[in-house]
Amino acid sequence: MRRVLVIGSGGREHAIVWKLSGSPLLEKLFCAPGNPGTATLATNLDADIKNFSSIASAVKENKIDMVVVGPEDPLVNGLRDFFEADTDLANVVFIGPGREGAKLEGSKEYAKAFMERWGIPTAGYKSFGKEDIGSAYDFLDTLQAPYVLKADGLAGGKGVVIPTDLESARMELATMLDGKFGDAGKRVVIEEYLHGIELSVFVLTDGKDYLILPEAKDYKRIGEGDTGLNTGGMGAVSPVVFADAAFMKKVEERIVKPTVDGLRKDNIPYKGFIFIGLMNCGGEPFVIEYNVRMGDPETEAVMPRIESDLLAHFVALGEGRLGGEKVIHSSKSALTIVAVSGGYPEHFEKGYPLEITAAVEEDTLLFHSGTRKENGMVVSAGGRVMAVTALADSLNAAREKAYRGVSGVSFKDIYFRRDLGLDLLNFKNN
Ligand code: AMP
Numbered sequence: 001m002r003r004v005l006v007i008g009s010g011g012r013e014h015a016i017v018w019k020l021s022g023s024p025l026l027e028k029l030f031c032a033p034g035n036p037g038t039a040t041l042a043t044n045l046d047a048d049i050k051n052f053s054s055i056a057s058a059v060k061e062n063k064i065d066m067v068v069v070g071p072e073d074p075l076v077n078g079l080r081d082f083f084e085a086d087t088d089l090a091n092v093v094f095i096g097p098g099r100e101g102a103k104l105e106g107s108k109e110y111a112k113a114f115m116e117r118w119g120i121p122t123a124g125y126k127s128f129g130k131e132d133i134g135s136a137y138d139f140l141d142t143l144q145a146p147y148v149l150k151a152d153g154l155a156g157g158k159g160v161v162i163p164t165d166l167e168s169a170r171m172e173l174a175t176m177l178d179g180k181f182g183d184a185g186k187r188v189v190i191e192e193y194l195h196g197i198e199l200s201v202f203v204l205t206d207g208k209d210y211l212i213l214p215e216a217k218d219y220k221r222i223g224e225g226d227t228g229l230n231t232g233g234m235g236a237v238s239p240v241v242f243a244d245a246a247f248m249k250k251v252e253e254r255i256v257k258p259t260v261d262g263l264r265k266d267n268i269p270y271k272g273f274i275f276i277g278l279m280n281c282g283g284e285p286f287v288i289e290y291n292v293r294m295g296d297p298e299t300e301a302v303m304p305r306i307e308s309d310l311l312a313h314f315v316a317l318g319e320g321r322l323g324g325e326k327v328i329h330s331s332k333s334a335l336t337i338v339a340v341s342g343g344y345p346e347h348f349e350k351g352y353p354l355e356i357t358a359a360v361e362e363d364t365l366l367f368h369s370g371t372r373k374e375n376g377m378v379v380s381a382g383g384r385v386m387a388v389t390a391l392a393d394s395l396n397a398a399r400e401k402a403y404r405g406v407s408g409v410s411f412k413d414i415y416f417r418r419d420l421g422l423d424l425l426n427f428k429n430n
């Protein structure tokens with residue numbers, strides 16, 4: 001029986017908590033810091049996730065024997081390494097890579113070099129520091145528009161800029177190297193633009209074997225028809241119609257296997273999730289990015305589609321026997337709608353009371369993304385406030401059910417996209 005702590009406070013963590021809460025292997029579930037949604041299924045702990053000692057104390061006090069990390073920051077900053085250095089925590093099963101493995105997300109330059117080293121398909125690239133701006137301009141001259149410029153380090157999801165003409169690309173490059181993203185942009189990766197349609201593939205690995213979880217597609221732009229500013233994610237769908245068996249076989253052979261093998265050959269022990277952002281270019285998969293955690297809001301669509309016991313998979317991972325596990329993917333479709341505060345991703349208000357005004361249908365899940373309790377009421381506490389997932393026999397049915405679900409969520413200035421999933425309903429494989 002397991003005492004499990006999930007670290008984080010968003011919709012992703014609520015979905016992971018929800019999935020783990022149904023496991024027969026669970027003794028007690030905790031979330032730090034969690035949110036009012038996780039509080040209905042787990043005990044929220046008041047630990048500061050930036051303060052590793054405070055997490056370690058909470059783990060010891062509550063006799064927690066498994067830690068699942070939601071967001072990337074604690075991983076990139078070495079939370080796993082911190083645990084490994086503490087003999088009292090040596091037996092805790094930790095789902096998430098150490099600092100070295102987390103560089104796959106923490107440094108775009110490192111990730112590109114890793115892919116190049118292990119022959120993993122990705123856009124051609126070069127990386128530059130401020131001192132090489134002349135060569136960077138020369139490299140831009142060899143590329144076709146649009147241009148893809150990526151700050152090397154973590155920049156809160158804002159570090160990728162895609163100028164459409166050479167002049168703006170040169171200007172953007174100069175401001176990035178001049179400190180627009182602080183230290184994260186000290187080096188910039190410039191890469192070829194890939195034309196295609198994106199999807200996210202999720203892998204759970206113990207560094208030797210791996211499980212491929214249900215794939216998903218997220219909707220990053222604020223506006224319908226994928227227009228307007230980039231956001232943390234406005235919705236997600238799983239499965240993804242074009243990720244058929246033939247495509248997923250290519251993903252597994254050309255990307256998943258060489259990634260897990262490459263980490264091992266590089267002597268990087270990796271135990272945790274790998275989120276592979278892919279571009280499907282005419283049926284061929286290319287890696288856009290690695291993340292060392294699950295996606296948000298993809299997790300809210302993926303968890304409901306896992307029929308097997310995720311906690312059993314985690315236990316197997318901890319014991320190095322993931323190879324004997326099988327993930328059962330539901331044949332149903334899931335669609336997640338993220339309800340955001342009006343004005344997001346720019347200026348928005350917080351603190352609006354949240355109401356659920358209609359009965360929640362079966363197979364409809366409300367995951368809290370950005371909420372808190374204030375005077376006994378649940379109020380909005382972030383740009384993304386609530387993720388509504390519906391599971392049904394077809395994408396169209398999931399879509400209709402999810403829109404019925406979100407119509408029962410109410411707070412001032414609520415906004416959500418009304419076109420989620422339509423691109424996949426209309427998708428024709430060419
Ligand atoms: P990232 O932060 O690496 O996920 O990049 C943000 C977004 O930029 C991705 O989700 C893609 O939509 C886009 N993007 C990144 N790299 C490329 C590329 N090489 N070609 C086309 N689009 C890209």
Ligand code: GLY
Nearest residue numbers: 218233295296297
């Ligand atoms: N939805 C994209 C991410 O979690 O990075």
